[in-house]
Amino acid sequence: MDNSNLIKMANNIGAFFKSxxxxxxxxxxxxxxxxxxxxxxMRKQIIAYVEKGDQELLDIVAEAVKHIAAKP
Structure with a gap:
């Protein structure tokens, strides 16, 4: 899956929980x-994306992905 689709989906999830x-x-x-x-x-791909240090994800999404990476 294309990273841009994953980022969009992840940020949509983050937008929901941001409230x-x-x-x-x-x-x-x-x-x-x-x-x-x-x-x-998909989880592996978003973890790799966050580990590269890109900043397109909402902060709560990036933090959540770091938690997933820490305890798979």
């Missing part, structure tokens, strides 16, 4: 959604 006033819960929501609904190759 959560508790930042920790927002990050957990994004993380759980990606874990539950994205297939493993």
């Amino acid at each position: 959560e006033p508790d930042r920790v819960l927002a990050i957990q929501g994004v993380e759980q959604h990606i874990r539950n609904f994205w297939e493993p190759r």
Whole structure:
């Protein structure tokens, strides 16, 4: 899958959870959604994208992806 599609999908998830006033819960929501609904190759691809240091993702999405990478 193209990175731009993954970024768009991830940021849409992040936009939904961004309304959560508790930042920790927002990050957990994004993380759980990606874990539950994205297939493993999509998760690997977004992890690799974040590890390269690109900044197109919302901050809560990037943080959630880092959590996923830390405990797969």
